[in-house]
Amino acid sequence: MGEKVYIAQVIVNNNSLQTDKIFDYTIPESLLMTIQEGMRCMVPFGMGNKKLEAYIIKIKTEEEVKYRLKEILYIIDEEPILSRNQIKMIGWLKNKYLCRYIEAIQCVLPAGIINKERKTISLLKEEWIEDIKENSTKQKDILQVLKALGGKATLEKLYNKLPISNMNNILKTLEKKGIIKIDYEIATRVKIQTQQYVQLNIEEEVIEDIIVSLKNASRQKEILLFLKEHKICPVKELIDVLKVTRGSLNALVNKGYLIIIDKEYKRDPFKNTTFESFPKLEPNLQQQRAIEKIVSYIQKEKSNTFLLHGVTGSGKTEIYLQLIEEILKKEKQGIILVPEIALTPQTIERFYGRFGEGIAVLHSNLSEGERFDEWRKIREGKVNIAIGARSAIFAPFRNLGMIIIDEEHENTYKSEISPKYHAIEVADFRRRQEGAVVILGSATPSIETYYKGEVGEITLLTLAERATVSALPEVEVVDMRQELDKGNKGILSHRLFSLIDKNLERKKQTILFLNRRGYATFISCRQCGYVIKCRHCDITMIYHKNMKNLQCHYCGEKKEEPKHCPSCSSTHINYFGTGTQKIQDLIGEHFPNAVIARMDMDSTSIKGSHKKILNSFKKQEIDILIGTQMISKGLDFPNVTLVGIISGDASLNLPDFRASEKTFQLVTQVAGRAGRGLEEGRVILQTYNPDHYSICAAAQHDYNRFYKEELELRKEFAYPPFVQLININFSGKKSEDVYTVAEKISNNIKYILKGKGYNNYEEIILGPNPAMIAKVKERYRFQILLKDYNVPYSLLKAIVKYLLIDNRQKFIPQAISISVDINPSYIM
Numbered sequence: 001m002g003e004k005v006y007i008a009q010v011i012v013n014n015n016s017l018q019t020d021k022i023f024d025y026t027i028p029e030s031l032l033m034t035i036q037e038g039m040r041c042m043v044p045f046g047m048g049n050k051k052l053e054a055y056i057i058k059i060k061t062e063e064e065v066k067y068r069l070k071e072i073l074y075i076i077d078e079e080p081i082l083s084r085n086q087i088k089m090i091g092w093l094k095n096k097y098l099c100r101y102i103e104a105i106q107c108v109l110p111a112g113i114i115n116k117e118r119k120t121i122s123l124l125k126e127e128w129i130e131d132i133k134e135n136s137t138k139q140k141d142i143l144q145v146l147k148a149l150g151g152k153a154t155l156e157k158l159y160n161k162l163p164i165s166n167m168n169n170i171l172k173t174l175e176k177k178g179i180i181k182i183d184y185e186i187a188t189r190v191k192i193q194t195q196q197y198v199q200l201n202i203e204e205e206v207i208e209d210i211i212v213s214l215k216n217a218s219r220q221k222e223i224l225l226f227l228k229e230h231k232i233c234p235v236k237e238l239i240d241v242l243k244v245t246r247g248s249l250n251a252l253v254n255k256g257y258l259i260i261i262d263k264e265y266k267r268d269p270f271k272n273t274t275f276e277s278f279p280k281l282e283p284n285l286q287q288q289r290a291i292e293k294i295v296s297y298i299q300k301e302k303s304n305t306f307l308l309h310g311v312t313g314s315g316k317t318e319i320y321l322q323l324i325e326e327i328l329k330k331e332k333q334g335i336i337l338v339p340e341i342a343l344t345p346q347t348i349e350r351f352y353g354r355f356g357e358g359i360a361v362l363h364s365n366l367s368e369g370e371r372f373d374e375w376r377k378i379r380e381g382k383v384n385i386a387i388g389a390r391s392a393i394f395a396p397f398r399n400l401g402m403i404i405i406d407e408e409h410e411n412t413y414k415s416e417i418s419p420k421y422h423a424i425e426v427a428d429f430r431r432r433q434e435g436a437v438v439i440l441g442s443a444t445p446s447i448e449t450y451y452k453g454e455v456g457e458i459t460l461l462t463l464a465e466r467a468t469v470s471a472l473p474e475v476e477v478v479d480m481r482q483e484l485d486k487g488n489k490g491i492l493s494h495r496l497f498s499l500i501d502k503n504l505e506r507k508k509q510t511i512l513f514l515n516r517r518g519y520a521t522f523i524s525c526r527q528c529g530y531v532i533k534c535r536h537c538d539i540t541m542i543y544h545k546n547m548k549n550l551q552c553h554y555c556g557e558k559k560e561e562p563k564h565c566p567s568c569s570s571t572h573i574n575y576f577g578t579g580t581q582k583i584q585d586l587i588g589e590h591f592p593n594a595v596i597a598r599m600d601m602d603s604t605s606i607k608g609s610h611k612k613i614l615n616s617f618k619k620q621e622i623d624i625l626i627g628t629q630m631i632s633k634g635l636d637f638p639n640v641t642l643v644g645i646i647s648g649d650a651s652l653n654l655p656d657f658r659a660s661e662k663t664f665q666l667v668t669q670v671a672g673r674a675g676r677g678l679e680e681g682r683v684i685l686q687t688y689n690p691d692h693y694s695i696c697a698a699a700q701h702d703y704n705r706f707y708k709e710e711l712e713l714r715k716e717f718a719y720p721p722f723v724q725l726i727n728i729n730f731s732g733k734k735s736e737d738v739y740t741v742a743e744k745i746s747n748n749i750k751y752i753l754k755g756k757g758y759n760n761y762e763e764i765i766l767g768p769n770p771a772m773i774a775k776v777k778e779r780y781r782f783q784i785l786l787k788d789y790n791v792p793y794s795l796l797k798a799i800v801k802y803l804l805i806d807n808r809q810k811f812i813p814q815a816i817s818i819s820v821d822i823n824p825s826y827i828m
């Protein structure tokens with residue numbers, strides 16, 4: 001019997017298709033004691049033995065290896081960077097969404113670590129090289145190389161000069177001895193930041209004597225007295241607080257009374273903001289019931305998913321806060337997902353106001369460094385609460401107790417890049433893996449989630465009333481077709497104008513909402529109907545008044561405002577549709593004394609401007625707030641008594657099976673911003689489709705009615721939750737080529753299905769069809785939609801994997817890109 005061979009299975013940090021596999025490497029003996037799953041290592045790769053970084057996902061032993069394996073070069077990390085659960089998550093993501101391994105890893109780790117982290121070693125005490133014991137030749141060798149490299153080198157460089165596989169261990173020993181210093185940098189941009197601290201270097205008992213000896217140096221005395229009390233203090237702060245000079249400080253350092261040290265500090269994205277405390281509210285009966293139910297699971301450590309279906313203003317946030325408190329009592333940790341951090345400042349303020357410190361915030365506006373720091377705070381157990389947008393679902397807590405997904409119906413929870421995961425699906429995986437409780441909250445749950453509640457797959461909890469004395473606002477539907485008949489060609493109804501007027505008189509606030517989806521500002525010719533589209537993308541260009549140009553919102557193409565129709569040369573070319581800017585102008589003309597603010601992508605592109613507008617709205621410095629989707633969710637302003645929905649039904653016309661659902665949700669959410677205080681609220685809902693079930697149900701705040709009608713249709717046309725979908729998108733420069741490839745794949749799928757005895761492929765495969773946006777950035781797009789209609793979903797997925805992932809090179813030419821979307825949110 002031969003000796004056991006230790007093998008590490010690794011994923012290499014490389015984006016190419018060919019390396020998307022698990023590779024085996026043998027582990028050199030010198031590494032056996034330190035190597036662990038989840039660490040990164042360096043491996044020789046390919047013909048040229050190029051050095052690549054790799055993630056160790058499994059360590060195993062084998063009696064013998066049939067073919068020669070290469071050996072790991074050295075280990076990068078001291079501690080595993082991926083936990084066991086994260087390694088499992090990577091495998092799950094890959095299987096579930098058919099993504100690449102490295103894409104899954106990119107989800108789980110912050111970008112800074114993956115691409116740019118470097119270890120630098122600096123020699124501190126050159127003279128010690130001589131003192132190293134004779135038998136520690138490796139230590140000596142390393143120090144000598146380091147010295148030759150100018151006293152500072154990256155781990156990579158060191159290894160290249162001196163290939164010792166257990167280099168890391170030796171470096172650690174040297175660091176412990178104080179001979180070298182190891183720094184972790186993420187390229188040059190994101191360093192672990194350190195700050196200078198000043199600290200006493202003398203025993204406390206002698207301070208008084210020293211102070212006496214300082215005679216006239218009163219500044220120095222002050223510093224010593226201060227440090228006697230505080231022991232250690234950031235240099236900057238000391239200078240600020242005591243109003244002393246750096247010179248006084250240095251004098252004390254030179255005398256040996258004080259020392260200056262570098263200590264790590266973490267960048268805090270909310271450093272300069274203070275939060276009002278948000279004291280605990282006495283839960284009302286319906287809140288109490290929901291809390292008790294969920295707490296009973298927490299007490300029994302039973303994992304479960306709950307849908308908290310509570311009307312707008314029912315006090316879901318208070319429930320979240322009290323549940324998180326329970327979780328913290330259990331010494332567990334909680335994740336709170338919100339659709340978009342910037343759009344939900346009130347939720348964050350409430351969490352800070354209740355729990356103070358101990359919260360990590362993860363959102364897209366963070367710099368790479370801030371994100372890295374927040375991630376480390378979570379990993380090192382410095383915080384127990386993480387709030388963030390979609391990607392916070394991967395927060396690396398080690399004892400996760402609860403995941404809350406607020407506004408669970410929002411699209412932002414679905415990733416648009418590979419892996420195209422949905423945060424709810426990931427939450428469910430973590431729940432099963434880590435035994436947590438998941439809470440999905442919404443006033444307008446997605447049809448799929450509510451269906452799961454109805455069939456008992458998850459636990460449905462209902463909050464039917466608002467938490468405060470206020471009732472849900474009355475919604476008045478205004479038929480814009482009649483408005484036109486009455487001779488009003490404008491975009492605002494008479495009724496809305498007169499109510500705004502009254503509201504201004506009564507010093508109440510108004511929100512005007514414009515549904516941008518499907519109803520943007522575009523230019524068309526009144527003579528011939530020509531609409532200006534982007535020449536790269538098959539999409540209408542949007543008119544931007546402030547820049548006097550047209551812009552494509554897909555590729556950024558800009559165009560001058562035309563004076564003549566490009567098609568018939570008519571000068572009757574007008575902008576059509578409505579933007580928030582146009583409404584602002586209109587309202588401004590009508591109500592010259594009102595203070596009007598606008599909130600949309602254009603007006604809030606500067607960091608922090610969004611918060612500023614909301615703050616001054618809160619302080620009632622603004623009478624009328626005009627906005628798009630940005631103001632539809634989460635806002636809780638008691639003085640808002642009127643909400644005008646200008647084009648509630650625009651999204652009904654989108655070519656997507658979720659169009660009605662999205663419309664219902666949007667209208668209900670926006671309407672829910674009205675009347676949250678003591679005074680009754682009113683909503684004006686302008687529409688061209690007053691009889692549509694989603695508009696009627698929203699006007700009556702009747703979720704159940706909408707749900708029932710929508711579910712019927714989903715069943716009839718075989719859409720989720722009755723089937724699961726897979727969308728395959730093909731794109732390329734030549735339209736015919738893209739179509740041909742898509743058709744070939746479609747035929748292949750049919751052929752395989754036929755072979756398995758599924759002859760209903762007409763119902764299973766839809767397309768290839770041009771995508772709704774048929775061309776983006778000069779690339780033509782086609783799609784195939786698969787439904788598991790009387791066929792196992794697993795079979796469909798296996799076929800897709802076989803054709804498009806495992807044998808992609810065989811079936812898909814290089815020039816064609818494909819993208820697979822499992823359970824797509826949109827099929828446009």
Ligand SMILES: Nc1ncnc2c1ncn2[C@@H]1O[C@H](COP(=O)(O)OP(=O)(O)OP(=O)(O)O)[C@@H](O)[C@H]1O
Pocket residue numbers: 281282283284287310311312313314315316317318442443467468633634635636672
């Ligand atoms: N138990 C309570 N007693 C008194 N006021 C409460 C209570 N619970 C919640 N509130 C208040 O009710 C208002 C609405 O609560 P919250 O904003 O949490 O509603 P929500 O359910 O999240 O609504 P939406 O879905 O519209 O965002 C808040 O001003 C909140 O402070």
Ligand SMILES: [Zn+2]
Pocket residue numbers: 525526527528529530565566567568569570
């Ligand atoms: Zn024309």
Ligand SMILES: [Zn+2]
Pocket residue numbers: 534535536537552553554555556557777
């Ligand atoms: Zn374009």
